[in-house]
Amino acid sequence: MSVDLSVNLGGLLLANPVMVASGTFGYGTEYADLVDLSSLGALVTKAVTLESREGNPPPRICETPAGMLNAIGLQNPGLEAFVADKLPTLAAPGVPVIVNVAGASLEEYVAVAERLSAHASVAALELNISCPNVAEGGMHYGVCPQSTRDLVAAVRSVSRLPLIVKLSPNVTAIQPIAQAAVEAGADVLSVTNTLLGMAIDVERQCPVLANVTGGLSGPAIRPVAVRLVWEVFRAVRVPIIGLGGIMTARDALEFILAGATAVAVGTASFVNPRTVGEVLCGLRAYCEESGVTRLADLVGAAHPS
């Protein structure tokens, strides 16, 4: 039995639904020896800002039970260097490149989005309005429906690319923010970014991360992320990219059944670089075993009809 794994993300067609998450796969080349890059559903880059950012001082990461905290702080070479040095080597034939965009101001998001939209090798933009690790990392946009609406509308007006908005889990109610993003023109929503957290070194009696707080990722956050996808699915009618702690195909299926059209593997690539491939194989096997011919038919299937 052949299974149709292709998905349509707001006009962006993917051969399969398993992507890699922003900031966890570098610019692809880092994993070229280990992962068949042409098998990725899509590659999402580390956040790009207008000017280069040096990022936060170290220590930037710390392991936690079944997870990790990171406070990288959007280190990146800046838009022009990204376009000149990174973009040309990013793309594997046939694999869409999605560029994660961050900024300190609405104008910065717009400038980066406008410049990238002119570039043929960029398949879609993912607006990071949810980075918890820099004072001006965009999270303040993502925790308020009105500022989400303004930002997404401003970017929408300069770009015709499929527009993905990556939501923050650090909110009391995600549905109003998801609705605001869609009303302002988002084609797809990514759910979720990292959960704000921190760890304290009890010997030295001080925070472990130089930035004090960081973003929690890994299997520890999966139940929270699945719940958020479930809620967003009930609130909007656009495709969702589900992510947060996916380690196996079964984890990915939880997201799909909760309402995700595609999934992204993040922290799991650090633990096992083969995860993306294993998730894809496992999804195919699940469909075959359960007689499902189109994976898309499973999207949201856990919701009462």
Next chain:
Amino acid sequence: MITSISARVERREQVTPVHVLLRVHAPEIAADAQPGQFVHLRASEAYDPLLRRPFSVMRTEAATGALDLLIQVVGRGSRLVADAVTGATFDLLGPLGVGFPLPPPGTPVSLVAGGVGVAPLIFLAEALSSAASPYEITGLFGARTAEFLCCWTEFAGRCTRFTAVTEDGSTGQQGLVTDFLAQHLAAQASRRVLPTVYACGPLPMLAAVAHLCSEHEVTAFVSLERWMGCGVGACLGCVVPSARAEGPRYVRVCKDGPVFLAGDLDWQAMPE
């Protein structure tokens, strides 16, 4: 080329109460690994501890595909690795990072090891002593007590001249290994060709080595340790501050290092 393999433990030797020497079968990695490079090892299939642990390559045997790791137990991950039984397997990524560049033939070299930092220097000493024109190698090995001077005979055996130093004087000279490096560099100052220094050990030791070598205008390569996420340069989690005018402010220990030219790092801004 980086490979990911399931490596079988072929031999386990308890070298001291807190050090274990593991020989694993990892032909693809053993064939490529250079002194100073490391492997990223998954200590458990469970989700806790979640992340891999980095360990230096201590020795390879291309003919048999053997790769030796020297593990000091400091926490949960290293405990899991050290407790492995023969026949167990570990998921290994490697070889990773940039190793020690070999000096031009004829350069005297000084190897400065602190504690378990001796592991990559044993590999380097082996490469230097078996080079077409062997090097004059001065080995300095420091540790808290005699117990932490782990595998010192293997290190000493590759050196032309060797000094062991313990903080409590339980073996060898008493003091800090960097005191003896200072003496050694002062004695070398009048030589026509100045030595090149290679060091691996705890951060305060490396900072002292960097300082001494810059005073004596001697080239020094240091191998650093940081917590790691990916180990392959993708996550930007393992960075240290760079002192170079060009390039990024923070450089990755896993990809740009772990071996750095001491003068390329900003020791003032170095985290603990």
